[in-house]
Amino acid sequence: MTTTSVTDAVTLGQLLAPLADVDDRGVWFHGEFTSWREHLADARRYAAAASSLLDEERPPHVGVLLGNGVEFSRLFAAAALGGFVLVGLNSTRRGDALAADAALADCQLILVSPETAPLLPEVPGARTIDVSSAEWTSTVGAFAPGDFVPVESDPQDLTMLIFTSGTTGDPKAVRCSQRKFAAPGAMLADRFGMGPDDVAYLSMPMFHSNALIAGWSVAAAGGSSIAIAPRFSAHGFGDDVRRYGVTYANYVGKPLNYVLQTPPRPDDADTGLRIMYGNEASAADRAEFTRRFGARVVDGFGSTEAGVSISRTPQTPNDALGPLIAPVAVVDPDTLDAVEPGVVGEIVNMSGPGLFDGYYGDEAATDERMRGGVYRTGDLAWVDADGYVHFAGRIGDWLRVDGENLGTRPIEAVLRRHPDVSDVVVLGVPTEIGDAVGAVLVADGVDRAEFDSFLDAQPDLGPKQRPTRVWIVDTLPETATFKTARSALVASLGSPSWTS
Incomplete structure (x- = not known):
């Protein structure tokens, strides 16, 4: 097989074309199967329906405020075929902030569900339609797949706007071209030997890049099937892997850790799961996941x-x-x-x-x-x-302590060794002469004297790296992609539990 570089000029249309007549592979959701042939035919009807509601004088941007599911997949395929530009709206945001995202992205049409509709106030210049409503059903029903002819896309053509996760500030809308999905999808499918017998599991939020680039596009490039979970569930992960015969799954943030906290089963290593691909998993979690499930864990570094x-x-x-x-x-x-x-x-x-x-x-x-x-x-x-x-x-987390620049992650790695600390965030606490090192510990019953003794015993913790402000908390706020929402954490902190 020829290896495709992430900078090669490929399009999603090229990945999807071989799947247009495929009946033995497709998309699973809630136990129901839709072949690729039917799924892409539905996507063409969705493209025709959405296009009929758009003003040609304005950017053809369609906002999607939906949970994971076959509807989201159809709409992404419709955008991939050139029907419109999809805008992934973050369903963990609310009210004016969410409306501001939709306005920034110039959404003309916003598709919602009964669950997400209450989250969104009116957006000036945008029409909001519930995908379960008679209005949307009748609009889609008025078109046949042949009413929309896939566009001959250029690799640079804008396909989707994806908002950054907003761990440290307001999210920004990242322009995602055809090549941003197709090229990594082809490269990863080749790297992991994806093929017709594989099933890719999507449980990360589909409004974010990880699910669509490292999951959906990889499956399409490999001619594989997709099993979509409504949301990530640590307890549901094992059930779905067995139910759908999952061989490949993607993640971002802490899902491996959450899965490992569920009780082991005798057949964990015999499920057929062979690849877990993502980023930000700890070395300990990668090793334990491989030991328990027999899957190769590949953790990379990247961003939207x-x-x-x-x-x-x-x-x-x-x-x-x-x-x-x-x-x-x-x-x-x-x-x-x-x-x-x-x-x-x-x-x-x-x-x-x-x-x-x-x-x-x-x-x-x-x-x-x-x-x-x-x-x-x-x-x-x-x-x-x-x-x-x-x-x-x-x-933004760079600490300036006594004239020296320090990164937060090496300090966090040391603090996580404490047996009573399940998670930690290190941050700078401004002082008159620079930063003090602060540590927010997710822990239960940590004794200050014992913690100081623990710090004394760490050979790779420099004097300037030693935390002098410590907060003990029950949980850390997270984004939808299981990253710590640092700005929300800082805003929630009161006085330190202790100061050295």
Whole structure:
């Protein structure tokens, strides 16, 4: 099989064309099966129906405020075939903030469900229709699949707007072209040997990039089937893997950890699951998931913007992202000079934007992302003597302690060793002369004296890395993609549990 690079010019239409007549593979949802032939025929009817409701003088943007399901998949396929530009609206947002997202994305039409409709106030210039309503059913029913002819798309054509997860601020609408889905889908399908006998499991939110790029598009490229879960469920994961014969699943954030907290079953290693692909899983969770389920866990580094991608190799140390391979570099954010091994810097793409197509309606944010002519991830890392990249946090989380720049992630890794700490976030606490190191611990019954003794015993915790402000909490706020919502966490904090 020919390997397809993530920069090759391919389109979703090219991936879907071989599936138009396929009857023995398709989409599973709630135990019901729809063949690819039927699914793509429905997508063409949806494309015709939605297009009939759009003003040709305005951007053809269709907002989707729906949970995971076959409806979302049809609408994404309709956009993939060139029917309109899909706008994934985050169903964890509410009220004016959600309406502002839809307005920023220039949505003409917004499709909702009975569950999501109450979340959205009126959006000026947008028509809102419930996909379960007679209005939408009759509109779709007025068209046959042949009424819409798939567009001969260019790889650069805008297909979807996906909002960033908003872990540290307001979400931005990322422009996602045909190539952003199709090229990684083809590359990953080839990398993992996806084929007609595979079933890809989608439980991550479909309004986000992980489900559509690392799941849906991979299945389409491999000619595989898809099993869609309404939402991620740690307890439901094992049931669905067995029910649908899942061989491939994608994740982002903490799902592996949540699955591992469920009781083991005697046949966990015999389910047929062979690949778990995602990012931000801990080394301990990756190893335990592989031991328990017999699946290969491949954890990479990337983002919705897709300007930089780092992949693990078999030789990559457990605590590293992968080898540093040009054009990716770790540099001083001010000078763009490569940093020495062991020194924290910013991960950048020195060759340009990669697959980043810019932010919709926010040229200033796009320019800032490409400041200096290189793609800036805003992520910190250091490179070890063997050339492997180690994540060190976000630039916004960069601590300045006694004149030294510190990343938060290495400190968090040390604090997670404490047996009573189940999760941790390290943050900077502003002082008159820089930052103090603060630690928010998800823990039960941590004794201050014992914790201080624990810190004393950690050989790789430098004096400047030692937390001097500690909060004990029950849970951490999360985004829909299981990342810690740092801005919400900071806003919720009161006085520290103790100060050193």
